[in-house]
Amino acid sequence: MSVDATQPYDDRNIFAKILRGEIPCRKVYEDDFALAFHDINPQAPMHVLVIPKGAFVSWDDFSAKGTEAEIAGFVRAVGTVARDARLVAPGYRLLANAGTDSHQEVPHLHVHLFAGRPLGPMLVR
Template identity: 80%
Template sequence: MPIDATQPYDDANIFAKILRGEIPSKKVYEDDFAFAFHDIAPQAPVHVLVIPKGPYVSWDDFSARGSDAEIAGFVRAVGHVARDHVGPGYRLLANVGGDAGQEVPHLHVHVFAGAPLGPMLAR
């Protein structure tokens, strides 16, 4: 079922369950605003997901409803994970909605690294 980035937040989504500790994950980083963990189906040698702790469906939802502290804290957490846990040469990706390939209705930023990643989109 495609994700509608404007849908109400569903607290039964897999990332909400990970945040509540109902589903295990391989944690990389955590602070007051974000939680980062290894993707269970990595698309690169290093593939980490960074999610905000608040109930946000997408980047659109987060940028519209998140507090200034949440937004700054999350952006800093993504930077921290990329710098200190992934290393130089990485790609950040946040899909918004079904047409972009968003599979889980909780904002998440993919951090890819560990090998040359090639072009952004197939040509």
């Protein structure tokens, strides 16, 4: 199931439930603006999801409605997760899907952080 990133925020989504503590996660990082946790179906040796704590459907929604503090805090959280995991030197990939064509599955903005092996080309040609 893909998400229409233009739809209103649905607070019944799995990430909203994780933020409320209704569903457990394997937390990597948390601050006032973001939560990072291991993906339950990892696509690389290191696969962490970083989500803002605010109710944002997509990157577009976040960039239009997020406060300066929320945006800066979220971006800094993504960088902190990568640095704390010592991923800067070997490298890592960030992926944020938005909408049906990108196959966004959860209607809450999230960034996938992939690492732990050479990841190959970004898209299959």
